[in-house]
Amino acid sequence: xxxxxVLRNKLKEKDILLMTHIVLGYPSLEDSxxxxxTMVDSGVDLMELQIPFSEPIADGPVIVRANQxxxxxxxxxxxxxxxxxxxxxxxxxxxxIMTYYNILFCYGVRDxxxxxxxxxxxxxxxxxxxxxxxxxxxEAMQTHDLAPILIFSPTTSGMRMKYxxxxxxxxxxxxxxxxxxxxxxxxxxxxxxYLAGCRKASSLPLAVGFGIKERANxxxxxxxxxxxxxxxxxxxxxxxxxxxxxxxxxxxxSPVTANSPGGVEAKGK
Amino acid sequence: xxxxxxxxxxxxxxxxxxxxxTFDELAEAFEKVKSDPGFxxxxxxxxxxxxxxxxxxxxxxxxxxxxxxxxIYIKREDLNHTGAxxxxxxxxxxxxxxxxxxxxxxxxxxxxxxxxxxxTMAARFGFKCTVYMGEMDVERQRPNVFWMERLGAExxxxxxxxxxxxDAINEAFRDWVTNMDDTHYVLGTACGPHPFPEMVSYFxxxxxxxxxxxxxxxxxxxxxxxxACVGGGSNALGIFSAFLDDRVxxxxxxxxxxxxxxxxxxxxxxxxxxxxGVAQGYKTYFLQDRDGQMKETHSVAAGLDYVGISxxxxxxxxxxxxxxxxxxxxxxxxxxxxxxxxxxxxPALESAHAFAQAFKEAPDLSADDIILIxxxxxxxxxxxxxxxxxxxxxxxxxxxxxxxxxxx
Ligand SMILES: Cc1ncc(COP(=O)(O)O)c(C=O)c1O
Numbered sequence: 257x258x259x260x261x262v263l264r265n266k267l268k269e270k271d272i273l274l275m276t277h278i279v280l281g282y283p284s285l286e287d288s289x290x291x292x293x294t295m296v297d298s299g300v301d302l303m304e305l306q307i308p309f310s311e312p313i314a315d316g317p318v319i320v321r322a323n324q325x326x327x328x329x330x331x332x333x334x335x336x337x338x339x340x341x342x343x344x345x346x347x348x349x350x351x352x353i354m355t356y357y358n359i360l361f362c363y364g365v366r367d368x369x370x371x372x373x374x375x376x377x378x379x380x381x382x383x384x385x386x387x388x389x390x391x392x393x394x395e396a397m398q399t400h401d402l403a404p405i406l407i408f409s410p411t412t413s414g415m416r417m418k419y420x421x422x423x424x425x426x427x428x429x430x431x432x433x434x435x436x437x438x439x440x441x442x443x444x445x446x447x448x449x450y451l452a453g454c455r456k457a458s459s460l461p462l463a464v465g466f467g468i469k470e471r472a473n474x475x476x477x478x479x480x481x482x483x484x485x486x487x488x489x490x491x492x493x494x495x496x497x498x499x500x501x502x503x504x505x506x507x508x509x510s511p512v513t514a515n516s517p518g519g520v521e522a523k524g525k
Numbered sequence: 526x527x528x529x530x531x532x533x534x535x536x537x538x539x540x541x542x543x544x545x546x547t548f549d550e551l552a553e554a555f556e557k558v559k560s561d562p563g564f565x566x567x568x569x570x571x572x573x574x575x576x577x578x579x580x581x582x583x584x585x586x587x588x589x590x591x592x593x594x595x596x597i598y599i600k601r602e603d604l605n606h607t608g609a610x611x612x613x614x615x616x617x618x619x620x621x622x623x624x625x626x627x628x629x630x631x632x633x634x635x636x637x638x639x640x641x642x643x644x645t646m647a648a649r650f651g652f653k654c655t656v657y658m659g660e661m662d663v664e665r666q667r668p669n670v671f672w673m674e675r676l677g678a679e680x681x682x683x684x685x686x687x688x689x690x691x692d693a694i695n696e697a698f699r700d701w702v703t704n705m706d707d708t709h710y711v712l713g714t715a716c717g718p719h720p721f722p723e724m725v726s727y728f729x730x731x732x733x734x735x736x737x738x739x740x741x742x743x744x745x746x747x748x749x750x751x752x753a754c755v756g757g758g759s760n761a762l763g764i765f766s767a768f769l770d771d772r773v774x775x776x777x778x779x780x781x782x783x784x785x786x787x788x789x790x791x792x793x794x795x796x797x798x799x800x801x802g803v804a805q806g807y808k809t810y811f812l813q814d815r816d817g818q819m820k821e822t823h824s825v826a827a828g829l830d831y832v833g834i835s836x837x838x839x840x841x842x843x844x845x846x847x848x849x850x851x852x853x854x855x856x857x858x859x860x861x862x863x864x865x866x867x868x869x870x871x872p873a874l875e876s877a878h879a880f881a882q883a884f885k886e887a888p889d890l891s892a893d894d895i896i897l898i899x900x901x902x903x904x905x906x907x908x909x910x911x912x913x914x915x916x917x918x919x920x921x922x923x924x925x926x927x928x929x930x931x932x933x
Contacts, residue, residue: 310804310819311804313699320686321685324685356804358804361801361802361817363817384540384803385539386539388529389537389538407542409542409543410543411547412542434702435543435702435703436702439703
């Protein structure tokens with residue numbers, strides 16, 4: 257089933273979904289597997305798996321260091337794809353690849369995309385590849401029925417949002433603020449109106465990421481977005497308190513209650 | 526965006542969405558000043574009153590006699606204010622940042638030259654200034670850190686990655702994605718996403734314009750060859766650009782470090798170790814592994830210690846218009862010693878790469894030929910690095926004594 261449909265079905269049961277982000281190979285490949293397992297068990301709805309890159313320009317210090325450590329510990333692209341395939345086969349949630357363009361470019365863009373498809377992955381987030389530079393990538397993603405996740409930011413004009421959305425599938429990733437991953441976000445009326453603008457520009461589900469680290473943040477997004485993305489916070493948690501602490505943290509973010517269905521579908525009506 | 530800045534297959538704009546508007550604005554502002562004759566006038570005026578333009582073209586009579594071949598001329602970018610060609614780019618971007626209404630500038634620096642130049646420009650124009658510098662380079666180039674701080678800049682050591690120039694560039698981008706509203710990023714070389722390669726080359730082209738004219742005036746002819754060292758490629762493109770349509774051989778000299786066959790070098794085009802990739806916002810030749818992870822680079826000259834190279838140079842290499850060579854650390858130190866002794870000129874370690882290659886070739890050229898070497902910067906400022914490279918015993922004793930004094 258195409259990613260968007262999977263998400264829409266889930267949104268019938270929950271008013272906001274959780275997507276988590278991990279760096280493959282950090283702290284180790286085997287730990288990455290266990291982290292995924294814990295996250296899926298705790299009710300995460302989808303995950304982005306970052307293949308580490310030596311120059312992660314859009315990431316903040318915590319993820320930068322995770323990239324670096326993973327590379328030092330031998331997280332090759334091949335090993336990461338093997339692990340991604342393993343979790344995609346084992347767990348019944350959508351998995352996306354997140355990485356920087358050079359990883360695809362050096363692998364061969366078409367080969368990379370067709371391997372993602374073969375390995376059971378659903379899509380990809382490539383933050384340094386605007387559609388203007390991504391013809392081959394977008395074409396290959398289409399051919400293999402994978403979702404290229406496009407990114408909106410608070411500096412993106414309404415017109416450009418329309419342009420970006422015309423290439424997007426699955427959902428749109430809305431960066432909550434300026435800056436890199438890991439810093440705090442102000443969950444404010446400014447964010448409200450930005451998200452309203454995103455909603456106007458795209459009919460795809462909206463994911464919001466950068467700076468989400470507690471339940472109040474997730475609650476803030478209810479009714480305004482469809483997916484809350486948790487990246488840096490769980491990496492920090494694993495570093496400070498170990499893998500076993502992740503489950504409780506995730507469950508605490510969005511306790512399963514008898515929430516009335518919300519999200520995209522409900523809003524349209 | 527008007528153009529995506531492609532030179533053949535190289536260049537482009539590979540940036541996070543958050544920076545798209547910033548780059549659009551920058552490209553537009555740059556297009557505007559390019560077509561405004563008043564801007565270049567203002568720029569030339571500043572460069573001739575605040576820096577020392579036009580810089581002389583010095584005839585190296587003793588070196589010429591020593592090698593017995595071509596007449597050797599040296600373009601004296603070391604005589605710029607702050608001691609290197611970096612000033613040309615920095616003052617240009619400073620004027621542009623003023624026109625764009627920015628109040629803060631940020632920069633990366635390797636050797637520290639570009640950082641000092643940016644901090645100087647910021648002091649002169651009244652910008653707040655932050656300079657990112659790899660921790661390794663902070664250690665190698667402490668005197669430049671001292672001056673940047675004296676000039677009012679905040680110097681932030683970069684502790685991630687390989688802790689050198691490329692990591693400082695990443696960190697500057699991370700600052701920019703947060704603070705683009707009031708901040709201009711003064712990139713120091715002809716690399717990065719469009720319009721930086723074109724813009725930096727544009728400001729540096731003042732070197733070649735002068736050198737071509739001076740060559741015609743002094744010797745009544747154009748040089749047979751022009752030599753420039755190549756880090757990111759800004760001084761090289763600066764001097765080469767005026768000769769692209771002439772029958773002049775252009776030679777870019779990269780850092781061969783401990784030798785091209787040792788793997789410990791920073792030669793992206795002259796070695797066989799470079800391959801095409803996309804990083805730091807642009808597509809060019811990088812020193813990277815099969816997966817596309819950037820490798821560590823090595824050079825005695827911090828300013829040449831970089832994994833990528835200007836997309837404009839990659840393109841000229843592909844077309845066969847520019848030849849690329851590499852000089853080892855030890856060849857560079859020899860060339861430097863010789864230049865100091867014979868001419869009383871002290872090239873920067875970076876610049877000395879161009880000298881080293883020119884010295885290899887000068888004897889084989891005829892006395893009717895002239896060659897130009899771009900002395901991109903002066904070395905006397907880098908006394909700590911250079912004294913260490915020469916393992917100068919007197920200097921070591923002095924530092925030990927000073928250390929004891931401070932320790933006491
Ligand atoms: C004196 C000098 N020459 C050359 C370079 C190399 O840079 P580029 O290749 O951009 O001229 C540097 C860089 O710091 C430098 O300080």
